Amino acid sequence: MPEHRTATARQSFTLPDRFAMRRGEIEIPTLAYETVGRLNQGRDNAVLVFTGLSPSAHIASSVADPSSGWWEDMVGPDKPIDTNRYHVICMNSLGSCFGSTGPASIDPATNRTYRLTFPVLSLEDIAAAGAVLLDQLGIGRLAAVVGASMGGMTALAFAMLHPERTAALLTISSAARSLPFSIALRSLQREMIRRDPEWKNGDYQIPGPGPATGMRLARKLGMITYRSAEEWETRFGRERATDESPANSPFGIDFEIESYLEAHARKFIGTFDANCYLYLSRAMDLFDAADHGGSLKQALERMRLDRAMVIGVETDFLFPIHQQEELAQGLKTYVKDVRFARLDSMQGHDSFLVDMDRFRPAIASFF
Amino acid sequence: MPEHRTATARQSFTLPDRFAMRRGEIEIPTLAYETVGRLNQGRDNAVLVFTGLSPSAHIASSVADPSSGWWEDMVGPDKPIDTNRYHVICMNSLGSCFGSTGPASIDPATNRTYRLTFPVLSLEDIAAAGAVLLDQLGIGRLAAVVGASMGGMTALAFAMLHPERTAALLTISSAARSLPFSIALRSLQREMIRRDPEWKNGDYQIPGPGPATGMRLARKLGMITYRSAEEWETRFGRERATDESPANSPFGIDFEIESYLEAHARKFIGTFDANCYLYLSRAMDLFDAADHGGSLKQALERMRLDRAMVIGVETDFLFPIHQQEELAQGLKTYVKDVRFARLDSMQGHDSFLVDMDRFRPAIASFF
Numbered sequence: 161m162p163e164h165r166t167a168t169a170r171q172s173f174t175l176p177d178r179f180a181m182r183r184g185e186i187e188i189p190t191l192a193y194e195t196v197g198r199l200n201q202g203r204d205n206a207v208l209v210f211t212g213l214s215p216s217a218h219i220a221s222s223v224a225d226p227s228s229g230w231w232e233d234m235v236g237p238d239k240p241i242d243t244n245r246y247h248v249i250c251m252n253s254l255g256s257c258f259g260s261t262g263p264a265s266i267d268p269a270t271n272r273t274y275r276l277t278f279p280v281l282s283l284e285d286i287a288a289a290g291a292v293l294l295d296q297l298g299i300g301r302l303a304a305v306v307g308a309s310m311g312g313m314t315a316l317a318f319a320m321l322h323p324e325r326t327a328a329l330l331t332i333s334s335a336a337r338s339l340p341f342s343i344a345l346r347s348l349q350r351e352m353i354r355r356d357p358e359w360k361n362g363d364y365q366i367p368g369p370g371p372a373t374g375m376r377l378a379r380k381l382g383m384i385t386y387r388s389a390e391e392w393e394t395r396f397g398r399e400r401a402t403d404e405s406p407a408n409s410p411f412g413i414d415f416e417i418e419s420y421l422e423a424h425a426r427k428f429i430g431t432f433d434a435n436c437y438l439y440l441s442r443a444m445d446l447f448d449a450a451d452h453g454g455s456l457k458q459a460l461e462r463m464r465l466d467r468a469m470v471i472g473v474e475t476d477f478l479f480p481i482h483q484q485e486e487l488a489q490g491l492k493t494y495v496k497d498v499r500f501a502r503l504d505s506m507q508g509h510d511s512f513l514v515d516m517d518r519f520r521p522a523i524a525s526f527f
Numbered sequence: 528m529p530e531h532r533t534a535t536a537r538q539s540f541t542l543p544d545r546f547a548m549r550r551g552e553i554e555i556p557t558l559a560y561e562t563v564g565r566l567n568q569g570r571d572n573a574v575l576v577f578t579g580l581s582p583s584a585h586i587a588s589s590v591a592d593p594s595s596g597w598w599e600d601m602v603g604p605d606k607p608i609d610t611n612r613y614h615v616i617c618m619n620s621l622g623s624c625f626g627s628t629g630p631a632s633i634d635p636a637t638n639r640t641y642r643l644t645f646p647v648l649s650l651e652d653i654a655a656a657g658a659v660l661l662d663q664l665g666i667g668r669l670a671a672v673v674g675a676s677m678g679g680m681t682a683l684a685f686a687m688l689h690p691e692r693t694a695a696l697l698t699i700s701s702a703a704r705s706l707p708f709s710i711a712l713r714s715l716q717r718e719m720i721r722r723d724p725e726w727k728n729g730d731y732q733i734p735g736p737g738p739a740t741g742m743r744l745a746r747k748l749g750m751i752t753y754r755s756a757e758e759w760e761t762r763f764g765r766e767r768a769t770d771e772s773p774a775n776s777p778f779g780i781d782f783e784i785e786s787y788l789e790a791h792a793r794k795f796i797g798t799f800d801a802n803c804y805l806y807l808s809r810a811m812d813l814f815d816a817a818d819h820g821g822s823l824k825q826a827l828e829r830m831r832l833d834r835a836m837v838i839g840v841e842t843d844f845l846f847p848i849h850q851q852e853e854l855a856q857g858l859k860t861y862v863k864d865v866r867f868a869r870l871d872s873m874q875g876h877d878s879f880l881v882d883m884d885r886f887r888p889a890i891a892s893f894f
Contacts, residue, residue: 337765338765339756339759340759340760340762340763340765340782340783341751341755341756341760341784343765343782343784344747344751344759344784344785347782347784347785347788348744348747348748348751348788350778351744351747352744355740355743373722376722377718377719377722377744380711380715380718381715381748384708384711384712388708389706389844389847392706392707392708392711393706393707393708396707397706398705398706398707398710398815411721411809414812414813415710415714415812417707417711417714418711421714421715445781445782477756477844480756
């Protein structure tokens with residue numbers, strides 16, 4: 161998420177103490193968050209949204225920050241997550257670089273940037289940070305915890321770690337664990353960054369371009385896995401690129417699809433810290449809900465949900481629909497009201513950000 | 528394909544003249560090939576096999592070279608392509624680096640390695656080189672032209688360019704044109720190589736390691752796209768790697784799937800010239816059968832086939848089954864005997880190299 165806004169609705173809160181992570185601990189981390197909509201008197205209308213790998217806490221526009229948020233179409237007055245009714249909280253993930261503490265932050269113990277001294281991050285750590293934030297905000301039980309992609313896994317972790325605080329769970333284009341295919345893709349993205357000589361084993365200059373080549377390649381692979389072959393066939397076919405300057409080799413940009421990926425990579429570079437990317441990416445690989453109890457069944461049994469919804473997309477090959485069906489089925493054993501929506505969006509994993517015609521009614525039906 | 532054999536069955540033939548390519552011409556190229564099985568007196572039992580991107584001409588073991596070939600299970604006495612009956616010819620593709628002329632060869636006109644001065648390569652050029660080879664061998668009409676993956680596209684190009692020489696066509700895990708999804712993946716693989724500082728705009732030292740990092744990354748992405756998520760879920764699940772030395776960063780090898788990709792990448796490095804890889808990869812993107820006539824329909828109308836077979840695999844997402852169905856349907860308009868086999872192999876695009884239980888009977892049925 162580019163951070164070029166002048167106004168900001170970002171609030172932040174620094175823990176007074178050490179924060180225990182699953183594989184280490186850090187000193188007095190800061191958590192950045194935004195809220196939209198009012199907390200009611202009963203303090204029971206809060207919805208906590210965990211983000212995917214790259215967004216900031218700026219989920220939607222507000223008076224304090226009128227710029228569009230990353231889920232602008234979904235969150236706001238009279239929108240599917242209706243801020244006339246709900247108090248929506250979105251936190252920048254622990255380990256990220258948009259206000260919350262992560263590998264690009266200064267370690268108060270050493271006064272140096274954490275970089276690779278940051279403990280190995282897990283999605284459970286992000287979920288635990290969310291609970292600490294709720295304590296700070298004086299919110300006990302959430303009306304719902306919500307997340308898409310990595311955020312869906314984090315929401316699931318939250319519901320397992322804090323069953324008493326979670327009345328409802330909505331996961332979107334997510335899964336109960338990472339499978340080898342998506343681990344392979346993310347592992348390769350990380351290797352692209354780590355093998356860029358400018359990565360310097362994590363010691364690139366901050367601020368600065370850092371391993372820009374590795375980040376560019378990783379972003380392109382990301383874009384390839386976030387969308388679908390069907391969408392690109394429809395959008396681009398074999399159209400030739402016309403707006404590109406002549407390539408400096410026989411292997412430059414010939415096709416529209418190559419031009420599209422290039423434009424997306426250029427936008428991404430310089431907006432996200434490389435080490436943060438590595439940590440968050442690895443956290444997704446490590447996630448397996450079955451770690452909480454020995455099996456997925458036992459893990460789901462821990463929850464105390466009134467209701468749950470799982471939304472998946474048929475063209476998503478990063479979080480394939482069969483994984484989401486499995487999660488919905490598993491939830492049905494322990495939760496009375498479980499809905500499963502299988503959307504035939506064409507835009508693959510990213511559909512929840514773009515296919516509003518299908519996602520709006522699905523999400524509205526839950527709220 | 529590693530080239531560590533001591534014996535060789537490789538033959539080669541150098542054209543006496545210039546060879547016109549679609550986008551340039553080269554002087555007296557050499558074509559390396561192997562043959563298995565005898566040419567009969569009528570000279571009408573020849574089967575020409577075009578390879579995928581990386582194999583050499585060593586398709587199967589023979590007296591002259593008893594080492595296993597890249598399609599050992601499929602070609603030989605009493606095997607599906609039975610060399611008791613057929614004279615099988617396999618050519619190292621023009622543009623490759625296992626004996627045939629390509630970007631790693633010396634340009635006779637300058638006495639320097641071609642590198643990026645090699646003309647942009649098309650699969651039609653490889654097909655045309657195949658026809659020149661047949662002239663040299665005194666073979667007019669082929670019993671069949673066969674190819675898998677890139678080789679299937681080349682076989683299709685051959686059948687369109689030389690209808691009078693092609694009695695039968697077998698394409699496997701291939702397509703009539705490259706779609707944006709596969710173009711995007713290959714474009715990214717090329718960018719990984721081109722952005723490796725050791726590529727030096729194609730001027731790395733030969734022999735030498737060249738852009739080994741780029742080649743390693745490209746190979747890993749290749750492996751990810753050549754197999755299937757289903758196969759890896761079954762084979763690896765979330766198994767942790769045990770045989771790896773401790774990683775030098777928090778992002779090293781944790782999972783079996785990462786260890787598997789690493790082993791494959793190590794085997795590949797140093798066996799294939801980087802510039803040749805770039806040229807062959809680009810040639811696949813550029814291929815569109817519809818270029819021959821204005822539409823696929825018109826292109827297929829040019830052929831004079833007695834029969835054709837299209838074999839596809841359901842888990843192949845690089846050459847998706849719907850593309851192969853489309854090709855089979857198109858052929859039915861102009862060819863009396865067209866078979867389409869949809870195999871439910873688990874190994875994705877690479878199934879034709881590994882799932883012999885399904886491929887043996889399918890290919891035997893054609894021969």
